[in-house]
């Protein structure tokens with residue numbers, strides 16, 4: 001490397017620069033500290049974590065009222081329940097609650113089961129061919145796949161994100 005003060009060539013075993021006397025050990029330890037100092041920036045509710053929080057707290061409710069008028073039937077109650085659960089999960093994550101990762105773990109396990117079950121029900125209905133509305137089922141199947149994929153993507157995010165680790169002290173771990 002070159003001395004950052006005088007620009008002359010210096011060697012790694014030198015304690016100080018032989019040309020200008022700069023302490024090279026403090027310089028190299030500062031250079032080493034840069035990647036460590038960069039990590040705390042990836043902390044707090046921002047980036048994809050903020051996207052998750054907004055989607056789960058506000059997005060769920062917006063989706064509920066945007067898709068169809070509220071009639072109070074079984075499907076409405078199911079969607080309402082889903083939005084309430086998503087809201088509770090979103091608030092835990094957004095407020096960096098101590099039990100946020102635990103709440104997420106339970107939520108993702110249940111969500112995965114529900115999504116896979118929903119997918120199977122639609123697939124069975126499609127294959128049996130008893131329903132007249134095949135195209136409607138096809139659309140439902142597509143949304144079901146998208147839902148499952150999104151859930152898996154979020155699980156991957158909470159499992160491997162450096163920001164999640166810095167913010168909650170750990171990543172999402174299913175088996176420990």
Ligand SMILES: [Zn+2]
Pocket residue numbers: 003004005006007008017018019020021022
């Ligand atoms: Zn120098």
